[in-house]
Amino acid sequence: MGIMDRLLIHLAIALLARKAALTTSLAASGNRVATAQNARCTRGSRASLFRQNYAPSLARLFSYHLDSHMRVLSGIQPTGRPHWGNFFGAIRQYIDLQTEHDGFYFIADLHALTTVRDAKTLRQNTLDAALDMLALGLDPEKATLFVQSRVPEVTELTWLLMTGTPMGLLERCHAYKDKKEKGLKADAGLFTYPVLMAADILAYDSQLVPVGQDQVQHIEVCRDLAGTFNHEFGETFILPVAKTLEHGAKVPGTDGQKMSKSYNNTLPLFGDVKSIRKMIMRTTTDSRPMDDPKEPDDDHLFQLYRLFASPAEVETMAAMYRRGGFGYGDVKKAVADVSEQYFQAAREKRLELEKNLDYVSQTLDAGAAKARQVAAKVLDRARKACGLGA
Numbered sequence: 001m002g003i004m005d006r007l008l009i010h011l012a013i014a015l016l017a018r019k020a021a022l023t024t025s026l027a028a029s030g031n032r033v034a035t036a037q038n039a040r041c042t043r044g045s046r047a048s049l050f051r052q053n054y055a056p057s058l059a060r061l062f063s064y065h066l067d068s069h070m071r072v073l074s075g076i077q078p079t080g081r082p083h084w085g086n087f088f089g090a091i092r093q094y095i096d097l098q099t100e101h102d103g104f105y106f107i108a109d110l111h112a113l114t115t116v117r118d119a120k121t122l123r124q125n126t127l128d129a130a131l132d133m134l135a136l137g138l139d140p141e142k143a144t145l146f147v148q149s150r151v152p153e154v155t156e157l158t159w160l161l162m163t164g165t166p167m168g169l170l171e172r173c174h175a176y177k178d179k180k181e182k183g184l185k186a187d188a189g190l191f192t193y194p195v196l197m198a199a200d201i202l203a204y205d206s207q208l209v210p211v212g213q214d215q216v217q218h219i220e221v222c223r224d225l226a227g228t229f230n231h232e233f234g235e236t237f238i239l240p241v242a243k244t245l246e247h248g249a250k251v252p253g254t255d256g257q258k259m260s261k262s263y264n265n266t267l268p269l270f271g272d273v274k275s276i277r278k279m280i281m282r283t284t285t286d287s288r289p290m291d292d293p294k295e296p297d298d299d300h301l302f303q304l305y306r307l308f309a310s311p312a313e314v315e316t317m318a319a320m321y322r323r324g325g326f327g328y329g330d331v332k333k334a335v336a337d338v339s340e341q342y343f344q345a346a347r348e349k350r351l352e353l354e355k356n357l358d359y360v361s362q363t364l365d366a367g368a369a370k371a372r373q374v375a376a377k378v379l380d381r382a383r384k385a386c387g388l389g390a
Helices: 003-020 026-038 043-053 055-066 084-097 119-135 153-162 167-171 174-181 193-202 213-233 273-281 300-308 311-323 328-354 357-386
Strands: 071-076 102-107 143-147 208-210 241-243
Touching: 071 084, 071 193, 084 102, 084 119, 084 208, 084 213, 084 300, 102 119, 102 357, 119 143, 119 328, 119 357, 143 357, 153 193, 153 213, 153 357, 167 174, 167 193, 167 213, 174 193, 174 213, 193 213, 213 241, 213 357, 273 328, 300 311, 300 328, 311 328, 328 357
Parallel strands: 071 102, 071 208, 102 143, 208 241
Antiparallel strands: none
């Protein structure tokens, strides 16, 4: 690899770290893709492969970093009412990024079909997800909000990517492996979930993808698939990078496992406040004596409290853990209090939106129209690259 190639990599790392504070290394992810492809190449051809495959994508990223404006994309599955994990792992990032970037955020109803098999339920869940995101601060004047199935270009792009996806790559994806290990239903939809997710991302020329820590692997898969396509058919897709939160990207549920609808351990964003408080009070705890000092970072109740509390409040709570002599009931009450206060304004806004569903529908229609315009161009580019059509 030549000096210019090395400089390009170092510039990419520096720009990504300074401008976007990304936790996933662009260079490391790119090298993983290059490693898989380089197995088929001689040492002398590697610099050529890098220039062909990655230099154009990095050049595009440079242009976005220089003006601090990037295409950001992420989605949420309507498999039930959005919960705390959805908010801190994704939705909060949507809201934070929408001011400075070009945000495309979608409700992933196609993905939800792997678990929701009732049409009425899926429609209601999709509407609830839109209401929740708008109530939490997603602004349709700043970001594009739409429903995944309203953009059919994505499903065709999925097939184009599927034809070059190694089985072994999908077998290693944690979502499929985790459900198999827990004895949960695993079908072809779940198995190929990462390919549809890759198409979701690539269809909009996305540069930055805000995700929870547990979804970073899928972004790496997306980069692998895009890199392979680019290598085989020429520069077509931009290679995205993931953005995760330092705290809260992986939110614990009421049983201490990752908060997930699959594990039935979620805490809803909206609903009856008293019912949610009761759910918090039923959160499982360990059996250590109350007087024993405890390491706060090892306790899922403390992790939940940290999501909502101020730095000073977090430090006070941590000191109490290390000192010992407290009851978990006190921590549960503290979690309930700070979470209720945190979501109070959003609850009020959601009630207003429920009275104006025409506005919500118009917002989703406009978002889908804009998304299709972008996806159509990307799909046309991919079709021509691989030899489909005129």
